[in-house]
Amino acid sequence: MKRMLTRLTPLVLAAALLAWPWAAGAAAPGVGECQDCHGDKTIEKSLPGGGTLSLFVDEKAYRGSVHGKGGCTTCHADAKAPHGKLEKVSCGKCHPDAEKSYSGSTHGKGHAKGIQDVAWCADCHGKHDIRKSKDPAARTFHLTIAGVCLKCHKDRAIEDKYHLPGQEVMEAYESSVHGMALKKSGLMGTAVCPDCHGNHAILPGDQPRSATHRQNLPTLCGKCHSGILEKYEKSVHGKGMRGGIADSPVCTDCHGEHRITKITDPTSSVYSKNIPKTCASARCHENAGIASKYAIPKKRFSTYMDSFHGIALEYGMTKAANCASCHGFHDILPAADPDSTVNKANIPKTCGKCHPNAGPNFAKGAIHVEVTPQKAMGVFAVRAFYTIFISSLVVLFVLHVGLELHGRRRRKRMEEGKKE
Numbered sequence: 387m388k389r390m391l392t393r394l395t396p397l398v399l400a401a402a403l404l405a406w407p408w409a410a411g412a413a414a415p416g417v418g419e420c421q422d423c424h425g426d427k428t429i430e431k432s433l434p435g436g437g438t439l440s441l442f443v444d445e446k447a448y449r450g451s452v453h454g455k456g457g458c459t460t461c462h463a464d465a466k467a468p469h470g471k472l473e474k475v476s477c478g479k480c481h482p483d484a485e486k487s488y489s490g491s492t493h494g495k496g497h498a499k500g501i502q503d504v505a506w507c508a509d510c511h512g513k514h515d516i517r518k519s520k521d522p523a524a525r526t527f528h529l530t531i532a533g534v535c536l537k538c539h540k541d542r543a544i545e546d547k548y549h550l551p552g553q554e555v556m557e558a559y560e561s562s563v564h565g566m567a568l569k570k571s572g573l574m575g576t577a578v579c580p581d582c583h584g585n586h587a588i589l590p591g592d593q594p595r596s597a598t599h600r601q602n603l604p605t606l607c608g609k610c611h612s613g614i615l616e617k618y619e620k621s622v623h624g625k626g627m628r629g630g631i632a633d634s635p636v637c638t639d640c641h642g643e644h645r646i647t648k649i650t651d652p653t654s655s656v657y658s659k660n661i662p663k664t665c666a667s668a669r670c671h672e673n674a675g676i677a678s679k680y681a682i683p684k685k686r687f688s689t690y691m692d693s694f695h696g697i698a699l700e701y702g703m704t705k706a707a708n709c710a711s712c713h714g715f716h717d718i719l720p721a722a723d724p725d726s727t728v729n730k731a732n733i734p735k736t737c738g739k740c741h742p743n744a745g746p747n748f749a750k751g752a753i754h755v756e757v758t759p760q761k762a763m764g765v766f767a768v769r770a771f772y773t774i775f776i777s778s779l780v781v782l783f784v785l786h787v788g789l790e791l792h793g794r795r796r797r798k799r800m801e802e803g804k805k806e
């Protein structure tokens with residue numbers, strides 16, 4: 387009798403569990419009738435392409451999931467034991483908004499074409515263990531989701547097949563300031579893949595509707611870096627960009643996207659020593675086409691590199707002025723603007739940050755001196771004089787040494803001739 391009771395208790399419990407979803411008002415059949423078979427850890431089926439698919443469903447995980455109160459037919463609407471071939475699950479019938487934005491995305495369009503490699507609902511959310519994204523146990527939890535994206539986006543075979551950015555780029559994210567804040571500090575506020583790319587409506591950056599399209603980037607980064615966005619919007623670059631000038635830099639032109647590091651990191655594109663190269667990159671201030679198109683003075687990089695500051699920076703003196711020390715960075719304005727740091731009136735203050743006794747005299751000399759007879763006759767003449775003078779000296783010196791050697795050899799030969 388006692389033995390029978392102990393045998394019965396689990397049965398009663400199971401029955402209670404089975405009755406529970408119905409008690410909650412769901413008309414769906416329970417879980418138990420399915421778990422008679424699918425609760426068996428060894429149940430599997432062979433796949434046409436070889437290999438097997440486990441048909442085991444972990445009931446505990448399922449119960450803890452967001453759909454766990456309902457029966458299996460919540461999603462497998464046509465399942466009724468015993469069953470034959472079942473329809474594919476449609477999440478969209480209950481989540482039409484998610485389905486709609488997903489279907490317009492790169493992943494969604496691929497899925498509609500039957501491409502197996504793209505992400506579908508269950509690839510990001512799971513099937514039987516779906517949880518609300520706020521739940522730290524969810525796959526879509528803020529600190530977990532990057533791993534889900536990277537499962538495919540660090541896969542060499544997928545990258546090659548779909549011409550996606552290389553593995554190095556994805557590894558760069560992991561060691562970027564945002565990736566480190568995620569991995570090392572578990573910082574909820576840091577940027578993970580869907581913060582920049584979105585979750586359902588993901589599109590490549592060259593499409594205007596994409597979250598990562600140039601035109602949307604300042605606002606995107608500004609979601610978190612709002613103080614910087616405010617400055618940028620008022621700057622010559624921000625106004626230009628908003629005015630439709632596609633050549634005007636957005637955040638990622640100066641900072642990169644996946645590789646963004648702390649500004650104090652020597653590999654950062656905006657580390658003091660790298661700033662001149664970043665401002666002068668082939669697309670910007672050393673590009674003659676850009677300079678004439680927008681009537682900006684030319685050769686900013688070469689003139690800077692010829693200056694005291696440029697030479698000092700090149701030799702490792704990171705305290706020397708770089709472009710940003712004089713022009714600012716997010717708040718750059720044209721020199722003619724009275725608020726510009728390089729407006730004549732403000733130069734003593736700007737130089738004074740590093741040259742404490744900078745007075746009005748500092749505003750007198752030109753900073754970007756292009757050394758041509760038209761632009762700076764004085765400097766040009768001095769430079770030309772020294773170039774000729776030093777070259778002549780070198781030639782004379784070589785000639786002198788050559789003649790001297792020749793003479794010595796001749797003298798030696800003559801002496802030897804005398805001896806014989």
Ligand code: HEC
Binds near residue numbers: 420430462466468472
């Ligand atoms: C008598 C055992 C049994 C019961 C009860 C049972 N299944 Fe199955 N189920 C199977 C077998 C066997 C397969 C593999 C069929 C195959 O080879 O395609 C399967 C496959 C499936 C699949 C995968 C279908 C596919 O094509 O990949 C789903 C989904 C499924 N079952 C859901 C359910 C649901 C929901 C219930 C409860 C309403 C249920 N099953 C009850 C034995 C069972």
Ligand code: HEC
Binds near residue numbers: 475
């Ligand atoms: C939130 C929706 C949802 C619910 C609820 C659900 N499933 Fe599934 N199930 C899926 C999805 C999605 C798949 C992937 C195959 C597909 O697209 O049809 C799947 C696949 C399966 C498979 C095939 C093996 C696998 O893992 O791919 C089995 C077996 C299965 N489900 C059984 C069950 C059982 C038993 C229950 C109830 C305990 C259940 N499912 C409840 C969404 C669901």
Ligand code: HEC
Binds near residue numbers: 475481518
């Ligand atoms: C029969 C309708 C139905 C189907 C089919 C269905 N869901 Fe749900 N889903 C719901 C309901 C209802 C909730 C809300 C549960 C709650 O709030 O407790 C929910 C909640 C969710 C949540 C959490 C939402 C939040 O607020 O954070 C996610 C994520 C989710 N479902 C994804 C899916 C995915 C993925 C599929 C397909 C594999 C799917 N659902 C299939 C009805 C459905």
Ligand code: HEC
Binds near residue numbers: 531586
């Ligand atoms: C590429 C990954 C990915 C795919 C594919 C995907 N989702 Fe999501 N989904 C997410 C992420 C990430 C979030 C949570 C964003 C957040 O933190 O609020 C989310 C949120 C949700 C939510 C909760 C709504 C909300 O705003 O909190 C539902 C419901 C949902 N998804 C359903 C679906 C359905 C249905 C599909 C398929 C049509 C799908 N998802 C496809 C990644 C994905």
Ligand code: HEC
Binds near residue numbers: 583
């Ligand atoms: C199951 C694998 C898989 C997962 C998970 C996945 N992706 Fe993808 N993704 C792909 C494939 C494959 C493509 C290429 C599809 C194509 O070009 O047709 C793609 C395309 C993209 C593209 C567009 C690239 C382009 O040039 O068209 C972006 C952006 C993207 N994924 C971001 C993400 C993000 C962010 C996540 C996570 C929230 C994610 N993906 C999760 C497989 C995946």
Ligand code: HEC
Binds near residue numbers: 564
């Ligand atoms: C700080 C924002 C940010 C984060 C975080 C981020 N990306 Fe990107 N991603 C971008 C930008 C910006 C582009 C370039 C868009 C362009 O100019 O075409 C890009 C490009 C891509 C592309 C190439 C397709 C395209 O749009 O050109 C893929 C794929 C991609 N990212 C995947 C990921 C994945 C996976 C993660 C997470 C591991 C991630 N990204 C994290 C901003 C980000």
Ligand code: HEC
Binds near residue numbers: 615
């Ligand atoms: C014209 C190039 C340029 C553009 C455009 C630009 N930045 Fe910067 N940013 C810089 C430079 C240079 C620095 C480093 C200045 C320094 O050494 O203090 C910097 C510094 C930063 C910092 C670190 C701030 C600090 O002082 O700790 C953040 C965060 C940042 N930028 C975000 C952004 C965002 C977001 C945008 C777009 C709204 C943006 N940047 C646009 C050049 C730029």
Ligand code: HEC
Binds near residue numbers: 576608650
């Ligand atoms: C979801 C919020 C979020 C988004 C979106 C975001 N960032 Fe960040 N970013 C952060 C946080 C948080 C940190 C600080 C991490 C730390 O200090 O460990 C950070 C750090 C930085 C830094 C380093 C600052 C330093 O102190 O050196 C730069 C530069 C930066 N972000 C640029 C960008 C750019 C450019 C974009 C857009 C492409 C962007 N961020 C998008 C949250 C975000």
Ligand code: HEC
Binds near residue numbers: 712713719
């Ligand atoms: C020591 C301070 C200083 C440094 C360093 C500096 N500049 Fe300048 N820059 C100025 C001053 C002052 C002006 C305005 C007068 C002039 O053209 O000489 C100016 C003018 C300009 C202008 C024209 C602005 C206008 O409104 O006409 C551009 C563009 C420019 N600089 C870019 C750069 C770039 C790029 C770098 C770095 C490679 C750089 N500058 C480094 C001080 C500096």
Ligand code: HEC
Binds near residue numbers: 698708733739740741
């Ligand atoms: C970020 C700090 C910084 C700013 C801002 C700056 N300088 Fe300098 N400057 C230096 C340093 C450091 C040196 C020393 C380099 C060397 O010894 O070769 C230097 C050297 C010079 C020299 C060479 C003669 C000397 O005193 O060694 C001149 C001239 C000069 N700066 C002018 C200016 C003018 C004009 C401005 C403003 C338009 C300016 N600097 C802004 C840091 C700065």
